[in-house]
Amino acid sequence: MSVEVNNESAIAADLERINALGRHILAELYVHPETDVSIILLDEEPMSALHVEWMDLEGPTDVMSFPMDELRPGVPGSPTQAGMLGDIVICPQVATTQALAQGHSVEDEILLLTTHGMLHLLGFDHDEPEEKEIMFSLQRQLLEAFLGRPAPLETMD
DSSP: OEEEEEEESSSOOOHHHHHHHHHHHHHHTTOOTTOEEEEEEEOHHHHHHHHHHHHOOOSOOSEEEEESSOOOOOBTTBOOOOOEEEEEEEOHHHHHHHHHHHTSOHHHHHHHHHHHHHHHHTTOOOSSHHHHHHHHHHHHHHHHHHHTSOOOOOOOO
């Protein structure tokens, strides 16, 4: 599987760790090994522009997901078809603010946002309470398995 991670922001980030997390999530959710996903770290100004263009909301946001082939998780012995999962865009400056508010590291926040974005690409959402419980539970499970320790708390806006 191809997980491409690019940092186009002014904030340093562990791109190899983000890549490893992306591969971990795809493997855990039985996504075909030839599936591609792109993760981009962007500064506040370009993230704000994307937020306005795609969501009609002002200001930067923490993470945005742009699904492509609308793939869904597979099951053991039956992975998804190969394809282009999509793009995740993360704003490290917003992640920094959220990490400070929650009392964990910026790296943990970026990994949390990566997991969140990957789940959105795979069709999960959190608009309804039941959906939120399913998505956030899986998000914690995946991140804890990757980190080998409790996952950081999500920022609730």
